[in-house]
Amino acid sequence: MSNPTDSRVLEALLKEQSAWASVCTEPAMVALAAAKAAHTLGEPPVSIDVYLSAGVLKNALSAGLPHTAKKGPEIAAALGALSAQPELGLTILGNVTETQLDEALELAASSKVTVHWAREHEGVYGKCVLKGANHVAEAVIEHSHTNITRVALDGRLAEACATEARRSDLQVLREWDFPRLLAAALDLSVSRLGWLLEGARSCVRLSEKASGLMSEDVIDFAWVCSSDSCETPIVEVANRVSRAISARMSGVPWPVVTSGGSGNQGIMVSVPVMSVAKHLGLDEELTIRALTIAHSVNLFVKAYMGEVSCSCGGVGAAAGIAAATCWMRNGTVEQMEEAVSQVLASLFGMICDGAKATCALKGTTSVLTGMLTGSGACRCRGSIRDQGVLGKTLDETLTRIAALNEGVINKADELMLNLMRPETTTPTQ
Structure with a gap:
């Protein structure tokens, strides 16, 4: 049972950061x-x-x-x-x-x-x-x-x-640890979170219809899903996410629920969680709880990496997918935390070079990493610590990532903008 104040804070953040777009x-x-x-x-x-x-x-x-x-x-x-x-x-x-x-x-x-x-x-x-x-x-x-x-x-x-x-407001989450976040997420009333499920269903519908809407300039992985050598549910889910993001980045006006203020991250979080929940036969209540975990973990990571920064938001989305997937497969809190840690170690450093059609391929990478890591963590009996960005705890890992993000990666934004459109980068008066 979490502190009631924590649940109220988290619910307010979810409502602010998960709007229709x-x-x-x-x-x-x-x-x-x-x-x-x-x-x-x-x-x-x-x-x-x-x-x-x-x-x-x-x-x-x-x-x-x-x-x-x-x-x-x-x-x-x-x-x-x-x-x-x-x-x-x-x-x-x-x-x-x-x-x-x-x-x-x-x-x-x-x-x-x-x-x-x-x-x-x-x-x-x-x-x-x-x-x-x-x-x-x-x-x-x-x-x-x-x-x-x-x-x-x-x-x-x-x-x-x-x-x-x-x-x-996301900065308040930096005062929490992962068990506290999870307790607050699971303590929220499902009756007050139905909009997350409604938004996820809209994301799923877009992912199912997007083959005729996506940009022709983005690689389509449909042939992979129909290939005898690669016919797996995880690849098929990643392909649908890729198509949905491609369509959205091409300007298709389809309403989706955002995660951490991003519609692409809303798609990345929603479609895999809905797919795993359906595969496992979870009821509506458990599906909503899994979606809540995925969105909450994404916000948790964004509290350290920034809401819009030079780090790709797919990193936090993948962490949310991993945590929710592990939870749906009856993983422990420790295994969920390990899943998040290993996603961060794998994907941190993927930069954001602007919202555009090729975000679809980054979405594929995030979904595959999140789903595979979340599923694999359920069988994990140990942990990897104090290597590279990984600290002795998840909190320490996130602190290291925040330092690298603020001290190194975010400095790339100025160069990025100069490359993309130099005439816009003159100082404001």
């Missing part, structure tokens, strides 16, 4: 901020300025948008401003009309939308400033993709925001 969450977040500013402005914008942290900018550059081959935060901001429907949240880009798209493409091409790299901000951060003929409005989102912390009109607060600016 139609396309990649970073361009959707840009559109949401622009929509909020446009709704506040109350008149057509004549210019739009977008300020984004490195991680958000990097992910918004190459992710696909609905009904167009064009990409970029300029178009996302224009679409959000023309929609002016912030109540749609991260599903906003899944509801654009053909007329709005044409107008947004014209607005973005007219140089009236300018994107800036907000170097002074880390993690999840975005600000949209819309100027009209008579007024100026701005909206700020930070710490999570839907957390609006400031709405202003002509420099004065236009409304009280639900959440004040703060450090990421």
